[in-house]
Amino acid sequence: MATPQFLKTLKPFKPRIVESMQGYNSQRFLKDLGAGVTVGVVALPLAMAFAIASGLEPQTGLFTAIVAGFIISAFGGSSYQIGGPAGAFIVVVLGIVNQYGVANLIACTLMAGALLFLMGLTGLGSLIRLIPVSIVIGFTNGIAVLIALSQVKDFFGLNIDTIQGNFFEKNWALLQAIPGLNWSAFLLASISLAFLFLWPKLFAALCKGRTESVFPKMLQSVPGSVILLLVGTLVSFGLGLDVETIGSKFGEIPRSLPTLALPSIELASIQTLIGPTLTIAFLCAIESLLCARVADGIAHEKHDPNQELMAQGLANMASPLFGGMPATGTIARTVTNIRSGGNSPVAGIVHAFTLLIIMMVAAPLAFHIPLAVLSAVLMFVAYNMGEWREFPKLKQYSTIYKVIMLATFLLTVVVDLTVAVQVGLVLAGVFFIYRVSTLTEFIPIYLKDEDRAKGIVAYKIYGSLFFAVVGKIENLILNTKKSTQVLILDLHQTISIDTTALEGLEELNAELQRAGHTLVFCGLNNQALSLFKRSGFAAQLLPGQIQEDFSSAILHAHAISIEDQAGA
Structure with a gap:
């Protein structure tokens, strides 16, 4: 009879004393x-x-x-x-x-x-x-x-x-x-x-x-x-x-x-x-x-x-x-x-x-x-x-560290240990999310004159795309000019994407399509590509909207520009 999968994930019961008795004298x-x-x-x-x-x-x-x-x-x-x-x-x-x-x-x-x-x-x-x-x-x-x-x-x-x-x-x-x-x-x-x-x-x-x-x-x-x-x-x-x-x-x-x-x-x-x-x-x-x-x-x-x-x-x-x-x-x-x-x-x-x-x-x-x-x-x-020396050393640390430590300390003394730890963890989580969100950057990529002339705009995204940076995705919609034909997002330095950020990308794609623009992704890592496919977003995209690298994305953008001119 096969062992259930959840039992395989359990840790073995191995007291250290068994190992310590080897060579004991x-x-x-x-x-x-x-x-x-x-x-x-x-x-x-x-x-x-x-x-x-x-x-x-x-x-x-x-x-x-x-x-x-x-x-x-x-x-x-x-x-x-x-x-x-x-x-x-x-x-x-x-x-x-x-x-x-x-x-x-x-x-x-x-x-x-x-x-x-x-x-x-x-x-x-x-x-x-x-x-x-x-x-x-x-x-x-x-x-x-x-x-x-x-x-x-x-x-x-x-x-x-x-x-x-x-x-x-x-x-x-x-x-x-x-x-x-x-x-x-x-x-x-x-x-x-x-x-x-x-x-x-x-x-x-x-x-x-x-x-x-x-x-x-x-x-x-x-x-x-x-x-x-x-x-x-x-x-x-x-x-x-x-x-x-x-x-x-x-x-x-x-x-x-x-x-x-x-x-x-x-x-x-x-x-x-x-x-x-x-x-x-x-x-x-x-x-x-x-x-x-x-x-x-x-x-x-x-x-x-x-x-x-x-x-x-x-x-x-x-x-x-x-x-x-x-x-x-x-x-x-x-x-x-x-x-x-x-x-x-x-x-x-x-x-x-x-x-x-x-x-x-x-x-x-x-x-x-x-x-x-x-x-x-x-x-x-x-x-x-008590770690009393940590109080004078607080001036060396960031404001975030000070707030979390002092809030946990004061709540422990005045209110309750459980409340203190809960609030401390919430503050730590909130500050961590804020910090990570500030590390995610949408950096414009400098393009050649001929690329810009054809209405191509490109951004390189550093960091993680998650719920706290959805506002930055929404800003792409606001900042996209009417003259833009193709918007390229280079994701080869994007660490991960969560479902909330994915919804933001889906909305970005839909808005650009309604405005007559094309969104092209390139450089997706395995996690991002897997999420695109599992969510069904990849199936919604037109052929060529996902490219392997930036050079391929530029070539595809030129092809779209030529098609648009021919259609006009």
């Missing part, structure tokens, strides 16, 4: 083991912080990092990608939780996972790369600002409930609550944030003159956020600071993964969840493939974008079944993996098991972690996430 495993443990430790505070900032319980982030992190590494298209909860999802998930509830967040994540898998299976992973960098930078910076704003409450220890409303209402509520800030929380968060910024210099100072000591090497493998988590918790607990902690807000973190549970999805609510589902899928695809490209640049390896999307899809279908949230590739953890010696997807699998072991052994210790410290970690993440 104990030496490579030890490198992956060290990198995986390091990344697992790095992911610990971030996973909890991202979940809390998203309006979920801290264990949700851990479950996501363990389950989704394992699947993304085991089935992904990159040797280095580390998956889990990401800062980019904070704003999206928080909005879905506040508007639709946790149950519908699970439904959205499941549907987004299925959509991501289909995107990879059908080869759409390559198309994600076509999104302009101005849009990516705009919404990335916008998300970074929103992450920072979402942490103001815990950073200042403000005693207010979850804030509802639009951007201005939320920030007005925060400003009104500032006089009642908790000075203990504010000072702890401020010192924590300063520590994170100063940690590289502090580490360098501690290691100065101790190059032979084991201490610097041990300290180097521990990220500043983990040290901050330990020290901040000890200081808060030891001094008895009156600050909100994970335990006081969420209770104890469980020591094991929850049992697999199928969610109950109401079919009636699916329609209302299409928008959030598309947002999660789109953001996951962008973040994961952007992360994979960063990894490629560092490790000099090429990832498989379609396989990566299939893995992301599986991860986002599995994560909510175990109490998790949306997951994607994470740049900070992926870069840490590469720099720590990770050389295959095994490192990502080790990272997932490291988190599982930590959760099983040390979960009760998280009870005393201050939310102010976690808010400082997220403020630091937001700062590092």
Whole structure:
């Protein structure tokens, strides 16, 4: 039985780990083991912080990092990608939780996972790369600002409930609550944030003159956020600071993964969840493939974008079944993996098991972690996430680039991520169409005196003939003089023609015929000639109206002129 044609176009399911296992040995495993443990430790505070900032319980982030992190590494298209909860999802998930509830967040994540898998299976992973960098930078910076704003409450220890409303209402509520800030929380968060910024210099100072000591090497493998988590918790607990902690807000973190549970999805609510589902899928695809490209640049390896999307899809279908949230590739953890010696997807699998072991052994210790410290970690993440240097560099770019980037950034911050990306894509499309239309030129061809005397006029068309340049075709009708006998259009440098432009050419031909003129085409490429024939336009033309080259077109124009004179 023959294989259906559509099945032949589907991309194969080929996880990178299969290729990576060729020639795998104990030496490579030890490198992956060290990198995986390091990344697992790095992911610990971030996973909890991202979940809390998203309006979920801290264990949700851990479950996501363990389950989704394992699947993304085991089935992904990159040797280095580390998956889990990401800062980019904070704003999206928080909005879905506040508007639709946790149950519908699970439904959205499941549907987004299925959509991501289909995107990879059908080869759409390559198309994600076509999104302009101005849009990516705009919404990335916008998300970074929103992450920072979402942490103001815990950073200042403000005693207010979850804030509802639009951007201005939320920030007005925060400003009104500032006089009642908790000075203990504010000072702890401020010192924590300063520590994170100063940690590289502090580490360098501690290691100065101790190059032979084991201490610097041990300290180097521990990220500043983990040290901050330990020290901040000890200081808060030891001094008895009156600050909100994970335990006081969420209770104890469980020591094991929850049992697999199928969610109950109401079919009636699916329609209302299409928008959030598309947002999660789109953001996951962008973040994961952007992360994979960063990894490629560092490790000099090429990832498989379609396989990566299939893995992301599986991860986002599995994560909510175990109490998790949306997951994607994470740049900070992926870069840490590469720099720590990770050389295959095994490192990502080790990272997932490291988190599982930590959760099983040390979960009760998280009870005393201050939310102010976690808010400082997220403020630091937001700062590092943003491409802030792009704003001063805007003066170097075109007006189109500036408009798209700033519009995407402002709409992300003030309105909504989905709206921002939609508007950004529309603006990018409109500006691209305008730009391409300006590149299409109708250039008059200089003819000999004898040619002009016989009423021959010729134009060479550069670029593409499509809907945006129909006006230029219409101008040919207006600019054709009564003395013109033959109008030649040389299309050998015309890249393509669409159906709208073809209709314009048909109208041009009809108008010229009614006025007693003849239109001659020459130099058509395969695409243009095929369109002429498939549309039936070629059959409408008289013999000789399509010529192979310009010289043939001139000869045919002379023949028409002689016939007209004989007829007269």
